[in-house]
Amino acid sequence: MAFELKALPYAADALEPHIDKETMNIHHGKHHQGYVNNLNKAIEGTDAEGKSLEEILKNVSKYSAGVRNNSGGHYNHKLFWSILSPNGGGEPTGEFAEAVKSAFGSFEELKTKLKEAGATRFGSGWAWLIVDNNGKLAVTSTPNQDNPVMDVAEVQGTPIFGIDVWEHAYYLKYQNKRPDYLEAIFNVVDWEAVAKNFAEAK
Ligand code: MN3
Numbered sequence: 001m002a003f004e005l006k007a008l009p010y011a012a013d014a015l016e017p018h019i020d021k022e023t024m025n026i027h028h029g030k031h032h033q034g035y036v037n038n039l040n041k042a043i044e045g046t047d048a049e050g051k052s053l054e055e056i057l058k059n060v061s062k063y064s065a066g067v068r069n070n071s072g073g074h075y076n077h078k079l080f081w082s083i084l085s086p087n088g089g090g091e092p093t094g095e096f097a098e099a100v101k102s103a104f105g106s107f108e109e110l111k112t113k114l115k116e117a118g119a120t121r122f123g124s125g126w127a128w129l130i131v132d133n134n135g136k137l138a139v140t141s142t143p144n145q146d147n148p149v150m151d152v153a154e155v156q157g158t159p160i161f162g163i164d165v166w167e168h169a170y171y172l173k174y175q176n177k178r179p180d181y182l183e184a185i186f187n188v189v190d191w192e193a194v195a196k197n198f199a200e201a202k
Contacts, residue, residue, distance in 0.1 A: 008024070010084075010086055015084060023173060026168070031077070032074070035070045039074050048063055057151075058151055072144070073145040075147060083193050084190060085188060088188040088189045091191065095195070103137040115127075119182060124143070125143040125165055125166070126141060126162050129159070129160055130158055130160065131158045142154075169181070
């Protein structure tokens with residue numbers, strides 16, 4: 001069964017003005033679709049064919065650069081669309097909010113750490129909030145389309161939130177001002193979705 005691209009869970013213009021419609025259409029319809037198509041090509045005739053995305057990522061060091069880049073690209077974007085919402089913004093609540101406070105001191109401090117991780121990732125990559133292998137929340141970042149599920153990642157764990165800092169994620173609206181994009185995106189983060197990911201990852 002080949003991997004498939006699902007439709008966005010909201011309209012392409014739903015995250016405006018923070019993320020513009022054209023960026024969403026190109027990002028989802030061209031970039032994410034490209035990762036899905038290239039992943040299906042890259043696994044063809046290898047033992048990755050028929051495996052789940054998570055299984056491929058956990059053993060990604062066994063596979064080609066094409067499998068690494070495109071399995072990461074598919075996983076990362078699937079997560080990205082799911083943690084954004086036109087009804088997002090605000091702050092986490094409940095058990096997840098308590099865990100944030102205990103790990104980072106405050107929600108503001110978590111945001112600062114995520115923005116730093118995104119701003120200082122040289123070139124293309126991702127900033128992550130993960131549940132690490134000791135069950136603790138941590139902020140980390142990865143280059144290119146790598147992610148913390150991969151056996152090659154410096155810091156491993158389960159991502160519950162990620163920010164795409166590739167230029168394709170923000171350049172049309174924000175040009176070279178990555179920090180402005182990193183500020184704006186928090187207006188459309190679905191913290192309920194992140195809290196659900198946290199509960200499942202723990
Ligand atoms: Mn992207």
